Structure formats: C-alpha cells, structure tokens
Amino acid sequence: MRFGFVVPWADAEEVGDLAGEAEDAGWDGLFVWEPVWGVDAWISLALAAVRTSHIRLGTLLTPPSRRRPAELASQVATVDRLSGGRVTLSVGLGALDSGFGAFGEETDRRVRAELMDECLDIVTGLWAGQPFSYQGRHYTITPTEFPTNGATVQQPRVPIWCAAAVGRPKSMARALRWDGILPQRVTNGGAEQATIEEVAAVRAELGGRDFDIVIEGSVTEHSPAAWASAGATWWIESMWNAVGQTDPVLAATDRLRDGPPS
Numbered sequence: 001m002r003f004g005f006v007v008p009w010a011d012a013e014e015v016g017d018l019a020g021e022a023e024d025a026g027w028d029g030l031f032v033w034e035p036v037w038g039v040d041a042w043i044s045l046a047l048a049a050v051r052t053s054h055i056r057l058g059t060l061l062t063p064p065s066r067r068r069p070a071e072l073a074s075q076v077a078t079v080d081r082l083s084g085g086r087v088t089l090s091v092g093l094g095a096l097d098s099g100f101g102a103f104g105e106e107t108d109r110r111v112r113a114e115l116m117d118e119c120l121d122i123v124t125g126l127w128a129g130q131p132f133s134y135q136g137r138h139y140t141i142t143p144t145e146f147p148t149n150g151a152t153v154q155q156p157r158v159p160i161w162c163a164a165a166v167g168r169p170k171s172m173a174r175a176l177r178w179d180g181i182l183p184q185r186v187t188n189g190g191a192e193q194a195t196i197e198e199v200a201a202v203r204a205e206l207g208g209r210d211f212d213i214v215i216e217g218s219v220t221e222h223s224p225a226a227w228a229s230a231g232a233t234w235w236i237e238s239m240w241n242a243v244g245q246t247d248p249v250l251a252a253t254d255r256l257r258d259g260p261p262s
Contacts, residue, residue, distance in 0.1 A: 063094025180212030203231025
C-alpha cells in the first residue's frame with residue numbers, strides 16, 4: 001500500500017511547502033481538491049512539482065463536467081512534464097454543494113456523467129497527439145495544425161483514477177476503463193466510502209489486473225492495514241475538520257511531519 005495526503009485547505013504557495021514536507025516525511029503522494037472557484041489546483045500542483053523530486057502529485061478530485069477538455073488536457077500534461085512524470089488525475093462527478101448551481105454548472109447527474117466520459121475521451125485523445133478528431137453529444141473536435149506541446153512523460157498516458165459507486169454497473173464500468181477506482185456507496189444522504197467487504201469484492205472482480213483501489217480516510221477512524229488486506233493499493237489521509245480550525249495549513253504540516261501510517 002502507498003500513502004498519500006489530501007490538503008484540506010491551502011493557497012498555492014502553501015501547497016508547495018506542504019509537498020516538500022510530505023516528501024521529506026516519506027509520504028508517497030500529495031493531492032489537492034479542485035474547487036469551482038478558489039485556489040487553482042493545477043497552479044498549486046505545478047509549484048509542488050518544482051519543490052519536490054519524487055512524490056506523486058494529483059487532484060482528489062477533478063470534476064470534468066465543468067472543465068473544457070482541451071484546457072484540462074493542457075494543464076495535466078504541463079504539470080506531468082514539469083514533474084518528470086509524477087501526476088495522477090482523479091475524476092468524478094463532483095459535489096454539487098461546492099458551487100455548481102451558484103456558478104451555472106451542470107447539476108443533472110446523467111448529463112454530468114456524459115460530459116465526464118466525453119471529456120476524458122478527448123483528454124486522452126489529445127495526449128496521444130494530432131491528428132485527433134472527436135464527435136460526441138456534447139463536444140466536437142477537429143484536427144488542428146497549430147503548433148502545440150501536449151506530450152506527457154508518462155506513457156501511454158497520465159494515470160486516471162475514477163470515483164465510482166459500487167453495485168452500480170454503469171458507474172463501475174466507467175471507472176474500470178481507466179487505471180484506478182475511488183470506491184463509494186450511494187446513500188440517501190449522498191455518497192460515502194465503500195465498505196471493506198465491497199472493496200474486497202472489487203479486487204476479486206479485477207483478478208490479477210494491475211489496478212489501483214484508492215481509499216480516503218483518517219487513521220483516527222480506520223485501519224489502513226485492513227483496507228490493504230482487502231486489496232486497496234492507496235491510502236489517502238484526510239483531515240477535512242482542519243478547514244474549520246484557526247490554521248489549517250499548520251494542522252496539515254504537523255500531520256505530514258508525523259509521517260504516513262506505519
């Protein structure tokens with residue numbers, strides 16, 4: 001199992017500092033969340049890239065339904081080159097209460113899923129190089145001869161992790177197209193972490209496939225070892241309660257310096 005940390009709250013300069021702390025303390029990855037409006041995730045990750053040498057960097061997560069595919073492809077590829085191939089793109093439908101309605105973003109779940117599928121098709125198609133064309137329900141792309149640099153260091157592409165609802169065939173099929181899954185279970189109140197038994201079932205379904213199963217939680221509430229025994233490959237430490245603290249960056253720094261779970 002590898003160990004990452006998702007930054008609860010920080011500006012770009014502070015994300016760079018936290019990435020350095022995480023690398024020095026032996027963490028395997030540092031992740032940021034991508035808001036509708038606020039601190040830009042990819043500028044923050046670019047700064048983290050130049051402050052570090054080997055830690056993995058990524059989002060947790062990016063909602064593609066509200067992103068222009070070519071712009072997202074450019075940002076991810078740029079940070080991948082800048083970091084020497086250390087980027088992971090995590091995607092999902094996103095949390096509506098983060099400002100989707102307030103800023104005029106699509107809120108229908110089915111449409112957001114369609115937009116995510118098409119966006120990822122285009123992003124990975126652009127990474128593969130020109131000429132590239134695409135005709136979908138929401139996007140149309142025609143080949144361009146305009147000079148560009150969209151190459152990624154990682155081949156055949158930057159790894160993509162996708163949030164999915166266990167027990168929902170369409171949702172699971174979407175995630176299994178890519179390189180990893182953030183398993184969730186749908187409840188009346190929204191979504192929550194899948195159970196250990198559900199994670200074990202996902203791993204069994206995968207057989208021997210090299211595929212990441214990513215669990216997010218706090219060591220004060222869960223045992224990473226139990227998740228590892230069920231087949232999870234990444235533990236992402238989260239401390240969302242730090243957002244309401246006087247200095248969430250200091251709280252994150254203290255946790256990072258303690259090192260990943262042993």
